[in-house]
Every structure is written in structure tokens, then in C-alpha cells.
Amino acid sequence: MSGGADVEPAGPRLRHQVPLVAWLVLVWILLWGTWSWANLLSGLAVAVVVMLLLPLPPVVGSTRVRPLSLLRYLGTFLTDVVVSGAQVAWRAIGPGGVQQGAIVRVQLRADSDLLLTMVAETISLVPGSLVLDLDREERLISVHLLHVTDLADVERQKRDVLATEDRIVRAFGSAADIAALDTGDGA
Known part of the structure; x- marks a missing residue:
């Protein structure tokens, strides 16, 4: 990339995406109303597609939960x-x-x-x-x-x-x- 833009390395970027994927899968399962392997896997697929099609911008700065x-x-x-x-x-x-x-x-x-x-x-x-x-x-x-x-x-x-x-x-x-x-x- 040109222009000196900072790009977050893949490891930390993935670490920040895992909670979002888990949240989207949880919402998917709650929308269906029952837990099953099919709902879990389809929720995971939907979450990955949503994250690929609608990526969130990186959050600048660090946070620490106290x-x-x-x-x-x-x-x-x-x-x-x-x-x-x-x-x-x-x-x-x-x-x-x-x-x-x-x-x-x-x-x-x-x-x-x-x-x-x-x-x-x-x-x-x-x-x-x-x-x-x-x-x-x-x-x-x-x-x-x-x-x-x-x-x-x-x-x-x-x-x-x-x-x-x-x-x-x-x-x-x-x-x-x-x-x-x-x-x-x-x-």
C-alpha cells in the first residue's frame, strides 16, 4: 500500500474479529430460537460473509478493561x-x-x-x-x-x-x- 497508511497485521486483526464473529453467531442462534450444529455452522458462515462484505474499520488506540x-x-x-x-x-x-x-x-x-x-x-x-x-x-x-x-x-x-x-x-x-x-x- 502506498501513502504510509498503517495496516494492522493479520494476527491482531483476527484477534479483534473473533469476538465479533462469536457475537454474530450468538445472535444468529438466538434468532432461530434453538441451538443445533446446523444453526452454529450456518451462523458461522453468515458471520464470515457479513464480515467479509461489511468490514468494520479498525479501532485506533488501545483499550484495557479494568x-x-x-x-x-x-x-x-x-x-x-x-x-x-x-x-x-x-x-x-x-x-x-x-x-x-x-x-x-x-x-x-x-x-x-x-x-x-x-x-x-x-x-x-x-x-x-x-x-x-x-x-x-x-x-x-x-x-x-x-x-x-x-x-x-x-x-x-x-x-x-x-x-x-x-x-x-x-x-x-x-x-x-x-x-x-x-x-x-x-x-
């Missing part, structure tokens, strides 16, 4: 989903309804495409918040908040976005990503 930080992230995420879901349900059926929403922009500190995507997905999966835009170059995320009470609540929810980023980076980020959290000002 189990304790991952548990902290997952626990907080699940708690946020349940609590926010109850709050949104109450706003939908309660007497007050939604009084005031807001769109906020938060300066993130992570610089990895994977980490930024995980932050955006996590925020969007929590009821009551939705990512409207993620400016990759500026690392600026715009979030719609369903309900805010005052400016102090807006600031608290912006800090919650940064706390989500912090948990994700500490669970999946490289040492350099974690160092950027500690030195970044992200307001």
Missing part, C-alpha cells in the same frame, strides 16, 4: 437507568409534567473515538437525556435534558456527564486517557 472500574461504571449506569426511568415515568403521568428542559454543551476530555462513542451511547441510554451532537475535533457534546429545575440543576447535570465520561475512561481507557482526565479542565 474490572473494578467496569463494575463501578455498570453499577452506576444501571442505577441511573432505573432512577431516571422512574423520574421520566413520573413526569409523564404525574400532575406537574415536564416544566422546563435544556440543551447543554459539555467539554469532554477523552480523545479516543471509542471512548467518546461510549460516553455518547451511555448518556443517550439513560432516560431523560439524549445526545444531539458530538463534535469530534472539539470534543464537545450537546445533550438535551428532559427536565431541569434551575441553573444549579443544569450545572449538576453537566457534572453528571463528566462523571459518566470519567467512569468510562477509568474502566476502558489507556493510561494516557486516564492522565488526560486528571489534567483536563473540561467545563
